[in-house]
Amino acid sequence: MKKLLRIAVVTGSCCVFLAILSSFIAGARFSSLRFPWRKAGLTEEQAAAHLLSRFTYGATPGQVEAVVKQGLEKWFEQQLEARLPDDSLQVLLQGNEALTLSNTEIVNTYPRNAQVQRMAIQDGFINKDSVNKGDQKAYRDMLQQYMQQKGLKPVQELTRLFINQKVLRAAYTQNQLQEVLTSFWFNHFNVSFTKNDCEQYIPVYEREVIRPHALSRFEELLLATAKSPAMLTYLDNFNSTGAKEMPNGKGGKKKAGGLNENYAREVMELHTLGVDGGYTQQDVTEAARVLTGWTLYPMNDYYNKANRERLESANPAALERRGVVHTGDFLFQPNRHDMGTKTVLGKQFAANGGYEEGVELLHMLAHHASTATFISRKLAVKFVSDNPPQSLIDKMAKTFIDKKGDIKQVLITMVNAPEFWSSDALREKTKSPFELAISAVRGLDARIHQPYQLYTWISRMGERIYYYQAPTGFPDKGTYWINTGSLLNRMNFGLALASGRVPGVSFNLLALNNNHEPESAEAALATYCRLLMPERNSEATIQRLTPLLNDPRLQQKIDKAAAKNTMQQPDRETPETIQPGYAAQRSKAAATAMAPANKYQLSQVVGIIIGSPEFQRR
């Protein structure tokens, strides 16, 4: 008995010890988390609201309180870990098998239109003389039939699924910071659906290159993008070859491209050093030579099956001896590589360096002092303000160097800095259209049945995600997002969403307020400002709007117009999207009229809040 007890005690203390140890280990990584919000004169709730406004796509109802309860540092630590279970999101994403396909599967299942056309002609399914001639509908039907027979699907279907997935993920993932950073890094290493050559590779690019590395070391992220089919095609490096392969000018249809500097230039200007990072045109050319032969593995059964078969049938040892490198979708082709010596930023690359010299180059760029500053600044612009203080950038850049480009550590330095919490930073960022739409959905605790409808609005407001043409990515600043056209669309979005006129998004405004309908317009404003914009001062908003909302003359006209409209239009709304104001109105039509002073439309109040200037800020 005594012995047993001792074992129990030992086991128990072991457990305690292990628990302490493991919490120590887990905590040790981020033990430096200490947010100086108190010094900035904030309440803990205000600090939590600020934190949520920067590292999520918007606070959900009650989230500020939850984060306070959990502890701000603890919450942030979990976000850095990015390992929270996402079961409910996974349920929403179920059935979209297309989003788990590999690049090879995608190029062979979702061919581009031009390819389908050529395939159908080659297979004798359509006659080449029928293209652009005669009955266009019959021709399209034939093509469609052909695709069905071959098990092919239009690539637009894939892009749509992919975009839907992004909207859902942003709205519902528990690992919000990871998703915010996924968007950030995607935009930093931008590729675009506008370039057909790379469109098929973009879903896998985000899934396997960007998201898993969003919180890793910068070098890993850089290398992964450099080797990805999406980037290789978007910035043409796949086609860049050493001087030996220069075209002979005779003009065959397909000829080797020769040296292409596009990727080499942008990897320095946009991905690492920054435009003033201290490189010359000579460095660009030399870096391009270093990266010759970096291309993608032949995946497309229609265009380059023979190439693949040649590679597959070759003796692996022989390939290795030749210096061929094949990892995933990436292929290094030594016979396209410039074997000469090169010098980039003063660093010598000896002759015959092969694949490894490219890795060395990217390593050097990833850890360069200019890169540390450039990336730190960009992160500070994203998370702190459009014009972040130099003192903050310096601190972050120092961490970037000290911690070898560990993105988590750079973020910790940023959030630990007083600059992050200063009044100059609070509400200083303008939400991008995507952030606006998703924050509205999250604030309303809405369900999204048709994500693409939101995407359409987001595009209209000026952020057609995944379609930004230039490698710069969208400029991340308020002055870019806000112009006369986009601002009106933001207001219209608020009105449309709140009144249930964005199809496929449903919510229950009353449930947000514990099923209590505010008694007056003024009360509704106060309540829903607090719900949608926690810890913001909304007094001025309420003061300005109350007289308008209470104008009985105006209200009567609105009600009349709305009632007329309701009677004329068949109601396509699901019960959930019916807004209290409308509902009240409908029942009212039969019942006795309410006192004019009490009449207001809750959906309209909420629409105005979402379109208000305060809601555009984060």
Added chain:
Amino acid sequence: MTSRRAFIKAGGLALFGIGIGGVPNFMARAAGSRKATGLYKKNKIMVCIFQRGAMDGLMAVTPFTDEYLKAARPGLFMTAATQGNNNPLIDLDGRFGLHPAMSSFAPLFKENRLAIVHGIGSPNNTRSHFDAQDYMESGTPFNKGTASGWLNRAAGLLGHDASPFRSVSLTSSLPRSFYGDNAAIAISNLRDFSIQMKGNPMAANMAAKSFEELYDQTSSSLLKETGKESFDAVKMLQKTDVSKYVPANGAVYPTSALGNALKQIAQLIKMDVGLEVAFAESGGWDTHFNQGTATGIFARNVTDLSSSITAFWTDLGALQDDVTLMTMTEFGRTVKQNGTGGTDHGRASCLFVLGNDVNGGKVHGNVQPLSVENLEDGRDLAVTTDFRSVFSEVAGKHLNIHNDKVLFPDWKGNTIGVMRS
């Protein structure tokens, strides 16, 4: 700025409007009763049309005396001579012939308002649509990372206050040409430029009033200023009922995307809202298959292009003096026809410039006989005029901007006299 706002308020427009389809009568009367004295000083307007997909310049404006071309295009070559009941090219100068589907261009050419530049293209020989469009729109043919578009830089060089409608693209999203620091808007339908609540104009009216109050009091100067401009802009548009627009001088626009875009650009010009740089697009030019001759897909495309532009020009009437229009396309197409009755990606193409200060009635540029040794890479019409030379001249002369270092930072070259000096 102040005076414009004052005007609007005095005109009874302070009460917010409700979507252009339902402008209250009192507002329309108020606006209509006084002459809309130029809210913005009268400016010149440049309209650019991007023909995406690469137009076959050799079919649009054919060097019909070229025997090499005739041999290279047995199924596509057209002649200026009447043979039986064919529909011949329109002979412009004994050497070049305009595609018959562009007959509406012929009078403009004869009146010396329409100029053609042939053999135009980019020094970068990429044959990728994406890359070539990107380079043409950024204006830097060897640099992908240029953040701004050339039209945005052009607007920035104008050197005077901008109206919210200074740079307008009639497209659903902002084109590369408009990327950059100077405000530009993309709008596919002018009717969207209002606060809207479908089916409930009164509620929209009240929402608009509410928004105006809120944006007026926000502490963010960006939101406050832009908010003010937005509401001013809406009011400016409301002076005219854009959905009931009737083109002037009997102009008939095709009911195509381009026709609609140009019609709305004409409306903006007539409304005098400060438009200076406008952009529209035309698609379907990637004619790999059966592009046809006097009829067929190419003919349909050029019909739309020329009819839209001609309708626009007719509609402008007396305002033609203020406007210059220029087309552009990313590259041309192979001299030889391919195996599927079409043409593949090539190098040089041609473009059209229309305006009263244009050195028109001429085919500018340099097109050599199309023998193999004269072709670029042995297959394509050679680029003999850099697109920046013409863009710079048209924008420079018409908009009175003279800073090529900003407009086309990597370019040094001469203009070719496509504008009258």
